Amino acid sequence: MNSADYALNMRGISKTFPGVKALSDVNFSVKFGTVHAVVGENGAGKSTLMKVLSGSYQPTSGTIEVGGVEARLRRPADAQALGIRMVHQELNLVPDLTVAENVYLGRMPGKWGFLDKKDMLQKATTVLKEQGTAIDPQERLGNLSISQQQLVEIAKAYAADPRIIVLDEPTSSLSEHETAALFRILRKMRDAGIAIVYISHRLKEVLEIADEVTVLRDGSMIETRPIAGVSASDMIQLMVGREVSNVFPKSPAKIGEPVLRVNAISDGVNFRDVSFDVREGEILGLIGLVGAGRTEVARAIFGLANVVQGTLTLNGKNVIINSPAEAVKAGIAYVPEDRKGDGIIPAMSIRENISLPVLKRLTTLGRIRRNADRSLADQYVKKFSISPPDPERRVNLLSGGNQQKTVIAKWLAATPSVLILDEPTRGVDVGAKAEIHHIIGQLVADGMAVVMISSELPEVLGVCDRIVVMRDGQASPPIDRQDLTEERIMALATGEEVA
Amino acid sequence: MPRMIALVLKHRVAIILALTLTISGLIVPGYLSGTTLSLGLDRAAAIGLIATGLTVLLIAGQIDLSGGAIFALAGIVSVILQPSIGILPAAFVGVLVGGLSGAINGLLVVGLKVNSLVLTLATMLIFRAVAHWITNSQPVSGIDIMFSLAMAQIYLDIFSIRSTLFIVLIVLLHVWLTRTIPGRNVFAVGSNPTAAEESGIPAGRIIFFGFVFAGSLAGVAGVLQSLVTNTGSPVFGSELTVAVIAAVVVGGTRLEGGRGSALGTLGGVLIMAALTMAMEFQSVPAYIQQVVSGLILILLVVLDRTVHTRGRTAGAIPLLVTKNPITTGGKT
Numbered sequence: 001m002n003s004a005d006y007a008l009n010m011r012g013i014s015k016t017f018p019g020v021k022a023l024s025d026v027n028f029s030v031k032f033g034t035v036h037a038v039v040g041e042n043g044a045g046k047s048t049l050m051k052v053l054s055g056s057y058q059p060t061s062g063t064i065e066v067g068g069v070e071a072r073l074r075r076p077a078d079a080q081a082l083g084i085r086m087v088h089q090e091l092n093l094v095p096d097l098t099v100a101e102n103v104y105l106g107r108m109p110g111k112w113g114f115l116d117k118k119d120m121l122q123k124a125t126t127v128l129k130e131q132g133t134a135i136d137p138q139e140r141l142g143n144l145s146i147s148q149q150q151l152v153e154i155a156k157a158y159a160a161d162p163r164i165i166v167l168d169e170p171t172s173s174l175s176e177h178e179t180a181a182l183f184r185i186l187r188k189m190r191d192a193g194i195a196i197v198y199i200s201h202r203l204k205e206v207l208e209i210a211d212e213v214t215v216l217r218d219g220s221m222i223e224t225r226p227i228a229g230v231s232a233s234d235m236i237q238l239m240v241g242r243e244v245s246n247v248f249p250k251s252p253a254k255i256g257e258p259v260l261r262v263n264a265i266s267d268g269v270n271f272r273d274v275s276f277d278v279r280e281g282e283i284l285g286l287i288g289l290v291g292a293g294r295t296e297v298a299r300a301i302f303g304l305a306n307v308v309q310g311t312l313t314l315n316g317k318n319v320i321i322n323s324p325a326e327a328v329k330a331g332i333a334y335v336p337e338d339r340k341g342d343g344i345i346p347a348m349s350i351r352e353n354i355s356l357p358v359l360k361r362l363t364t365l366g367r368i369r370r371n372a373d374r375s376l377a378d379q380y381v382k383k384f385s386i387s388p389p390d391p392e393r394r395v396n397l398l399s400g401g402n403q404q405k406t407v408i409a410k411w412l413a414a415t416p417s418v419l420i421l422d423e424p425t426r427g428v429d430v431g432a433k434a435e436i437h438h439i440i441g442q443l444v445a446d447g448m449a450v451v452m453i454s455s456e457l458p459e460v461l462g463v464c465d466r467i468v469v470m471r472d473g474q475a476s477p478p479i480d481r482q483d484l485t486e487e488r489i490m491a492l493a494t495g496e497e498v499a
Numbered sequence: 500m501p502r503m504i505a506l507v508l509k510h511r512v513a514i515i516l517a518l519t520l521t522i523s524g525l526i527v528p529g530y531l532s533g534t535t536l537s538l539g540l541d542r543a544a545a546i547g548l549i550a551t552g553l554t555v556l557l558i559a560g561q562i563d564l565s566g567g568a569i570f571a572l573a574g575i576v577s578v579i580l581q582p583s584i585g586i587l588p589a590a591f592v593g594v595l596v597g598g599l600s601g602a603i604n605g606l607l608v609v610g611l612k613v614n615s616l617v618l619t620l621a622t623m624l625i626f627r628a629v630a631h632w633i634t635n636s637q638p639v640s641g642i643d644i645m646f647s648l649a650m651a652q653i654y655l656d657i658f659s660i661r662s663t664l665f666i667v668l669i670v671l672l673h674v675w676l677t678r679t680i681p682g683r684n685v686f687a688v689g690s691n692p693t694a695a696e697e698s699g700i701p702a703g704r705i706i707f708f709g710f711v712f713a714g715s716l717a718g719v720a721g722v723l724q725s726l727v728t729n730t731g732s733p734v735f736g737s738e739l740t741v742a743v744i745a746a747v748v749v750g751g752t753r754l755e756g757g758r759g760s761a762l763g764t765l766g767g768v769l770i771m772a773a774l775t776m777a778m779e780f781q782s783v784p785a786y787i788q789q790v791v792s793g794l795i796l797i798l799l800v801v802l803d804r805t806v807h808t809r810g811r812t813a814g815a816i817p818l819l820v821t822k823n824p825i826t827t828g829g830k831t
Contacts, residue, residue: 076697092697096690096757101683106698108680115680 006068007032007164007195008053013062015048022048023059026221028214030164035186035196037206037227040216041239041457041490046199049216050166053197054086055079067163083163087153087170095142100124102141103156127159131185147174154182158189165189166197171205172291183209201289203232203494215239232496233487240457240486253441255465256280258313259449260332260418262301265310270296271473274310278418278449283440284478285464286453289493292470294453295337298420302334303327315417328357333411335404337422337453343407346396350386350406351377353395357414380409384439401432408439419443420451425459437463457486471495511802512751512766515795519770523777530777537657543772544661545570545736547765548720549743550750551668552601552713554764557747558676559709560689560756561615563604566717566743568626570736573597573718574725575630581642590722597718598711600626605710609703623740630733638732647729661723666765668716673761685709689756745792746771749799770795 008030015023023045030036040046051057053064055073064071066082073079079086086092093102101108103124110116124137133151141149150170157165167186171179186209190196200206206213207227214224215238222238258277266272271293278284286294299305301312303321312319314330321327327334336343344353354377355362362372377391384405386398395406404424411419421440425433440463444450454460460467466478469492476492490496507514524531549566556563577593584592604622608615641647653659658666676682687695688702696702725731750767752759771792778788 077699080699086697092691092694094687094690094694094757096686097683101687105687105694106684106700108683110680113679113681115678115683117678 005031007066008197009065009068010049010053011063011065013049013052013064014060015052015057016060021219023052023219026062026216026219028221029224030195030197030212032163032195033190033193034211035190035198035209037198037200037210037213038216039199039201039203039206039213039235039239041455044216044239045219046216047168048219050086050168050197050199053079053084053164053166055084080160083161085157085160085162085165087150087157087165087167091146091149091153093141093149093153093156095140097141098137099128099135099139099141099144099152100137102152103127103137103159105156107160123159124155127155130188131155131158132181147178150174151178151182154185158185162194164195164197166199168199169201169291170198171200171202179205201494203235203496206235207232232494233491236487236490236494236496240490253281253444253447255282256447259315260301260451261313262297263311263313265297265300265307265312267296267300267305268308271300271470271475272309274470274473274475276468276475276478278451280447280449281444282466283444283450283452283464285460285467286451286470286475287455287457287460287467287489287493288470290455292493293473294470295422296473297470297475298334298422298451298453301327302332302420304334328414328416331415331417332420333414333416333418334420335407335411335422335424337426344395344403344410347394349392349394350381350398351391353406354380354391354410354413356410376413380406380412384409385435399432401436404432404436405439408436412443416448418449418451420453422453423455424452425454425456433459457489460489461486469493508802511799512749512763512770515799516766516770516773519773519777523773523780527777527780530780533657535776535780537653537659537662539772539776540657540662541651541653541659542775543768544659544665545720545724546739546742546746546771547665547669547768548661548723549713549717549739550746550764550768551665551672551761552716553743553747554672554750554752554759554761555676555685556615556706556709556713557752557754558689558756558759559685559706560692561608561706561709562619562744562754563601563615563710563713563717564619564740565600565604565623565626566713567736567739568623568630569597569600569714569717570721570724570739571731571733572600572626572630573721574735575634575639575731575733577722578639578641578725578729578731579633586641586643586646586726590726593722593725594715594718597721598715600718601711601714602707604714605707608710609707627733627737634731634733636733638730641725641729641731644729647727650723650726661720661727664719664723665768669761669765676761681705686757690758742771745796749796751799 006029008028010026010028013023013026013028014021026045026049028049038046038049048057052059055076055078058074064073066084071082094105097105100121104120108115109119109123121137128135128137131151131154135144135148135152141152144152154170170182174182186196198206198210210227212224212226213230213235215222215235217239256279258279261277262275264273264275274297276284286297288294296305300307301321303323303326312321319330321330345356351373355373359368362369362376374391380386381389381391386402386405395403398406425436440450440452452464461481461484464481466480467484467489468478469476469489471493520531529535549570553563553566573593573596576596577590580589580592600622604619607613608618650660676685684695684700685705687700688705692702721736724735746767747764748754748767749770750760750763750765752763774791774795775788778791
């Protein structure tokens with residue numbers, strides 16, 4: 001096979017961000033007229049690789065050949081000029097324009113700047129019909145459902161007459177029926193000679209649609225194989241493929257009675273029938289792939305989103321929580337994933353951040369008692385060894401790990417009985433990670449109940465006493481740590497095994 | 500029934516305009532006469548010209564607070580240059596100053612990736628200060644009062660030069676926004692800049708020319724004002740910016756970008772002008788006029804939200820553009 005048969009040939013691609021090596025020496029080749037799947041855990045580097053291919057990121061090193069010719073992709077327009085089209089997971093469409101205008105966004109037909117609406121409408125109708133979708137091209141895009149928008153996004157890529165189409169989790173918002181329709185479209189495009197890169201964590205779909213599969217792990221390419229002879233469990237093995245190291249301190253805490261019990265709650269959209277309980281002195285892990293509904297469950301428990309069905313029981317009593325203020329009052333604290341956006345007030349000092357939820361308690365006659373405020377901050381700075389140990393330091397000047405410790409301290413000052421942590425160690429370095437695990441261990445030793453959302457399998461397996469695996473908005477019952485392996489969790493999370 | 504409501508909501512601007520005119524006509528004697536309407540229209544033209552420019556910018560997701568200052572500056576330039584180069588060349592230079600001021604706004608917003616709200620707040624202060632500086636804070640007079648009278652002439656009992664110019668421009672803008680490819684791209688840039696950029700639409704260039712257009716029109720409005728009054732003054736247009744934004748928003752253009760229309764702006768400008776005229780005729784004190792204008796603005800913004808938020812979460816819509824979509828990659 002000579003190099004002209006390859007639509008894409010990426011050699012030795014590395015990408016470093018400040019402090020993180022996102023890709024290291026990845027080789028990735030796709031032939032014309034094939035569907036090539038890319039699989040890997042969250043954070044394995046799939047998205048980064050595709051952003052390099054689409055021209056959004058510049059690789060730190062490596063070469064890219066498109067159709068046998070070396071290419072430099074400095075910006076998205078360069079990639080598009082070479083016939084590379086992306087179908088993003090987060091939809092890249094314009095809600096205020098019509099479907100037809102979106103399909104031809106940036107390439108609308110016309111003369112002397114005047115838009116040829118009739119021509120555009122006709123072309124868009126043809127493309128949508130070829131795809132077998134019944135979407136009105138004159139409808140305002142924002143009025144469509146997410147799955148319809150997804151199909152418009154694919155139509156947009158297809159209408160551009162591409163050589164390479166990259167689809168990032170295209171089925172995450174599609175029903176089974178719609179997925180089947182999508183696969184028909186993909187096969188048609190493949191048979192027309194288009195190279196299709198298909199990123200998915202739904203291994204069953206990968207087995208069904210792909211001709212070849214590449215597995216990424218921790219930013220490295222592990223293997224490319226033809227799909228024939230590969231099973232889902234082979235893929236899982238390759239995706240996980242590491243020894244579970246024992247760097248995470250296990251919590252030796254004594255486990256008591258259930259503190260929070262979640263009974264079959266649904267929000268009507270992102271998750272349904274989710275039940276679990278978390279006990280005194282226990283760390284309960286909530287794991288699942290991106291989009292499985294973990295964060296949504298946490299937000300609903302904390303009153304940030306509506307629960308349409310199901311109940312919460314706190315210390316044996318049914319509670320109804322409609323707002324975060326009620327949740328805090330009931331003794332639930334939530335440390336969100338988006339630390340910068342939701343967790344801290346960057347321009348305030350460590351002290352001001354920590355005392356924010358409990359200011360009332362520190363106030364006499366409307367005046368904040370400076371000493372009480374200061375001693376509270378001092379106490380946590382020392383206890384959590386926040387560095388530098390200066391309570392007056394502005395929080396945005398701290399490292400990610402120390403910011404996270406400040407956020408946790410902030411919620412502990414409110415003395416909750418249940419603490420929900422959403423990705424508490426994302427983006428912090430290894431040392432800070434260990435410290436945060438140590439802090440969580442202390443908390444449960446003091447009798448707190450902790451729910452920890454994480455995407456990192458080794459972390460969850462190391463820290464948590466029991467684990468709930470979520471997939472597509474549904475949750476497994478809590479499973480004891482001893483009964484789980486990384487492979488088993490991946491299987492549950494991808495739907496290869498039903499709990 | 501729901502279809503009726505939808506229809507009423509869709510044409511809310513026209514309906515409120517018709518209501519305003521009808522009720523005013525019934526209450527105020529002689530309101531619906533040529534003289535009143537021409538006067539109202541002429542006065543609306545200054546706001547209207549600036550509003551025309553602002554409509555494009557708001558649709559593109561930007562804002563320009565410096566319009567009133569450019570209005571004053573362009574007028575002053577067109578007056579103080581009259582003795583040396585003549586009335587028409589001076590007027591031309593005045594408009595040029597407006598376009599140049601807009602270009603400065605555009606270059607800084609796009610080049611430095613600064614939030615346009617903050618940036619044009621700053622240039623508003625600067626342009627206004629320059630206007631005071633070159634006039635020593637005194638009004639300046641033109642050389643030919645007869646020319647001013649000619650400029651204020653009413654044709655066909657209704658149209659003055661500037662009201663005609665306003666209406667012609669707004670119709671042209673309407674065609675441009677709805678029928679041309681660059682016009683549609685303006686909506687794309689305002690609605691989702693990331694998607695627009697990744698589809699090969701030059702978002703930065705569109706925003707830059709939006710500012711130039713808005714600045715030029717503020718310049719045109721200022722020059723016309725100075726020609727009509729034979730005066731240039733550094734305090735001209737100091738209350739204009741708020742009135743202009745109100746008129747555009749009443750016309751259904753969204754502050755967050757992506758939605759709006761030129762005809763809506765025409766309606767918004769006319770509603771505000773009709774209201775003001777009616778109340779002035781009834782000798783309603785100026786502060787009550789402002790209260791009524793404010794209430795109308797609130798009413799229309801709420802109606803606007805009812806039309807467009809069905810099936811969406813209302814909480815997701817910010818009240819003001821707080822982050823520059825260019826710098827945040829569309830995630831506000």
